[in-house]
Amino acid sequence: MSIIEDRTPLPMADHVRGKRSAVTCQFKCANACVGPECNSSSNPHFRDIASAALSRRAMLGLGAAAAFSATVAALGGSSAPVSSPVAAGSGGAGAAFAKPKALGPLAFEPIAPVARTVDAFTVPTGYRWEPMIRWGDPLFAKTPTFDFSAQTPEAQAQQFGYNCDYLDIIADTNRRTGVLVCNHEYVNPNIMFAPTTDAAELQRRGEIYKMAQGFTVVEIERSRSDVRWSYVVGGRRNRRLTVESAFAMTGPAAGSDLLKTAADNTGRKVKGTLGNCAGGTTPWGTVLSGEENFNGYFAWAADTPAQKRYQSSATTTTSTGWSSYDARFDAHDPDYVNEPNRFGWIVEIDPQDPKSTPRKHTAMGRMKHEGANVIVAEDGHVVAYMGDDERNDYLYKFVSKGTFDPRPGNGARKKNMSLLEEGDLFVARFSGNSPAGQITGTGALPADGLFDGLGEWVALTRNGESAVPGMSIDEVLIYTRLAADAVGATKMDRPEDVEPNPATGKVYVALTNNSQRGSASALDEANPVTGNRYGHVIELTETSGQTGTTFGWSILLLCGDPATFGNAYFAGFPADLVSPISCPDNLAFDSAGNLWISTDGAPSTIGYNDGLFLVPLEGAERGRVQQFLAVPRDAETCGPVIHDQEGLVFVAVQHPGEDGAVGAQTSLFPDYGSSAPGDVPNAPRPSVVQVSKI
Numbered sequence: 001m002s003i004i005e006d007r008t009p010l011p012m013a014d015h016v017r018g019k020r021s022a023v024t025c026q027f028k029c030a031n032a033c034v035g036p037e038c039n040s041s042s043n044p045h046f047r048d049i050a051s052a053a054l055s056r057r058a059m060l061g062l063g064a065a066a067a068f069s070a071t072v073a074a075l076g077g078s079s080a081p082v083s084s085p086v087a088a089g090s091g092g093a094g095a096a097f098a099k100p101k102a103l104g105p106l107a108f109e110p111i112a113p114v115a116r117t118v119d120a121f122t123v124p125t126g127y128r129w130e131p132m133i134r135w136g137d138p139l140f141a142k143t144p145t146f147d148f149s150a151q152t153p154e155a156q157a158q159q160f161g162y163n164c165d166y167l168d169i170i171a172d173t174n175r176r177t178g179v180l181v182c183n184h185e186y187v188n189p190n191i192m193f194a195p196t197t198d199a200a201e202l203q204r205r206g207e208i209y210k211m212a213q214g215f216t217v218v219e220i221e222r223s224r225s226d227v228r229w230s231y232v233v234g235g236r237r238n239r240r241l242t243v244e245s246a247f248a249m250t251g252p253a254a255g256s257d258l259l260k261t262a263a264d265n266t267g268r269k270v271k272g273t274l275g276n277c278a279g280g281t282t283p284w285g286t287v288l289s290g291e292e293n294f295n296g297y298f299a300w301a302a303d304t305p306a307q308k309r310y311q312s313s314a315t316t317t318t319s320t321g322w323s324s325y326d327a328r329f330d331a332h333d334p335d336y337v338n339e340p341n342r343f344g345w346i347v348e349i350d351p352q353d354p355k356s357t358p359r360k361h362t363a364m365g366r367m368k369h370e371g372a373n374v375i376v377a378e379d380g381h382v383v384a385y386m387g388d389d390e391r392n393d394y395l396y397k398f399v400s401k402g403t404f405d406p407r408p409g410n411g412a413r414k415k416n417m418s419l420l421e422e423g424d425l426f427v428a429r430f431s432g433n434s435p436a437g438q439i440t441g442t443g444a445l446p447a448d449g450l451f452d453g454l455g456e457w458v459a460l461t462r463n464g465e466s467a468v469p470g471m472s473i474d475e476v477l478i479y480t481r482l483a484a485d486a487v488g489a490t491k492m493d494r495p496e497d498v499e500p501n502p503a504t505g506k507v508y509v510a511l512t513n514n515s516q517r518g519s520a521s522a523l524d525e526a527n528p529v530t531g532n533r534y535g536h537v538i539e540l541t542e543t544s545g546q547t548g549t550t551f552g553w554s555i556l557l558l559c560g561d562p563a564t565f566g567n568a569y570f571a572g573f574p575a576d577l578v579s580p581i582s583c584p585d586n587l588a589f590d591s592a593g594n595l596w597i598s599t600d601g602a603p604s605t606i607g608y609n610d611g612l613f614l615v616p617l618e619g620a621e622r623g624r625v626q627q628f629l630a631v632p633r634d635a636e637t638c639g640p641v642i643h644d645q646e647g648l649v650f651v652a653v654q655h656p657g658e659d660g661a662v663g664a665q666t667s668l669f670p671d672y673g674s675s676a677p678g679d680v681p682n683a684p685r686p687s688v689v690q691v692s693k694i
Contacts, residue, residue: 439525612649
């Protein structure tokens with residue numbers, strides 16, 4: 001039974017401050033903060049690990065691993081534009097929102113912060129917004145019309161999914177057609193359905209939840225006279241991938257005994273994808289997605305160190321209810337004890353070929369991936385940066401074995417599509433250059449005026465082999481967190497999106513927050529704030545080339561509202577001239593190399609709705625945070641796409657009104673009472689929004 005549907009109190013209700021975190025904790029990350037800390041390592045130095053000669057079985061808690069593995073192996077229509085109740089922001093509210101120097105074609109007057117109780121999508125003066133595609137919108141010619149009160153699994157499988165997150169708008173060479181690609185991370189049962197305790201109805205809803213997650217690929221088009229896009233019902237490339245779709249495993253761990261189940265004795269074929277959060281688009285035109293909070297979909301035994309490192313405590317139920325009727329989601333079952341190991345990967349899909357089989361790349365490691373973003377290095381190898389989105393987990397880098405072929409044509413593209421199947425995996429170790437006594441936990445800068453230092457990328461795999469003593473290659477890749485623990489990686493404040501700047505090659509790391517910093521994890525110069533509620537952004541420079549193993553780093557932003565957090569830091573820019581910002585999540589860049597940040601958690605930390613912010617990185621405006629838009633009540637800003645040369649910005653609006661309930665909704669986004677065909681006026685719908693100049 002879904003915890004929300006029978007209205008049992010939420011486990012995080014007494015542990016959070018703010019308007020919606022308990023609901024997010026339940027459905028998005030399975031109350032990760034309630035249980036014991038997943039990362040209980042003390043992160044000893046690598047030389048200490050080597051000298052200790054760790055026992056593989058002791059570390060992984062596998063016991064008779066070989067015998068167990070042998071046993072498992074033997075088992076066999078476009079939405080109409082809608083105007084926001086607040087269509088333009090109220091910028092110009094004093095010096096803090098004075099119009100900054102124009103920065104490229106998307107010059108705007110920053111909006112004032114929007115109070116967390118406001119149910120409006122807010123944009124600057126001179127801009128307009130409209131939903132591009134919404135939960136339940138049809139994808140195919142024969143797709144049933146969305147009926148909020150009578151949804152079915154069959155209909156949802158042909159409609160735009162729920163809780164859109166990573167987003168890209170990929171134009172064809174003619175610039176008039178293209179595809180929209182979007183992840184669907186999780187569902188919010190409390191605002192999708194009225195409460196019930198009927199077992200058959202809960203199972204039916206569970207099947208809808210399976211169909212509401214995964215991916216959507218949908219064709220888009222525009223006229224010669226308008227830069228704005230609309231989506232195409234029945235487009236040739238339209239596609240849904242769900243929890244029931246077929247995926248293939250690639251890389252060194254594919255076929256491992258640790259990936260085999262009763263339903264797949266090869267360890268190479270996986271049904272479905274889960275927890276798809278951020279992602280990235282590759283230079284060869286495929287889309288990557290990180291499987292993040294996959295653990296929350298399984299009932300777990302959590303009786304070995306390896307299992308506990310991904311799910312800190314045992315569970316017998318899940319919010320989707322799947323484990324009660326679908327054996328593969330019950331990891332207590334010996335036939336499916338390895339099923340969780342088949343999730344937590346980077347997934348690659350080809351949006352141009354609706355018949356292609358998406359792949360999960362084991363060479364890139366298994367963790368709670370926020371996403372992966374690829375850049376072509378100086379020597380032609382491709383480098384992917386990744387964050388493991390849990391408090392006190394790590395930052396990773398993958399370097400391909402092969403090199404990128406820039407030539408046009410399908411031959412080169414086919415070669416490039418194999419680049420993420422083989423390569424070396426690294427984890428980051430940070431060191432600061434200030435005395436420990438100057439890192440006070442308050443956010444006060446050390447004597448040299450910067451939180452900065454050096455770092456190294458420590459190898460977990462090399463040339464297809466394990467670089468971690470005592471662990472095999474498949475163990476390193478399947479239990480990547482344990483491998484990173486062993487080499488002394490630096491615990492970070494929830495590393496989420498990690499993006500290389502295409503204009504400079506510098507890498508930016510969004511660290512959303514960490515309430516346990518200073519208690520469960522020690523302070524350090526890269527994570528310098530005790531109980532870090534507001535998060536920070538690190539700027540990283542590879543000092544030995546993009547594929548090298550050394551880097552320099554500094555903190556670009558210590559987030560927060562300067563009015564209440566006096567040590568908020570904005571790359572040295574005057575704090576009284578910035579927009580307040582909290583909980584950085586997803587990152588993007590415009591054509592001039594400016595950083596754009598979307599947030600997740602501002603309402604519960606600084607009291608404002610989440611939004612999208614511009615941050616210049618060069619010159620006199622460096623560090624000047626400027627708010628471009630705000631999403632509605634209870635919503636999170638996801639998947640920013642910045643097409644500034646066309647005057648377009650796109651965001652995915654996730655879980656609007658998540659703190660409400662059917663019959664008592666707290667948001668009516670995006671239809672706001674409209675009775676136009678296809679609208680659902682009295683319920684919130686996660687949507688992709690297109691913002692354009694008027």
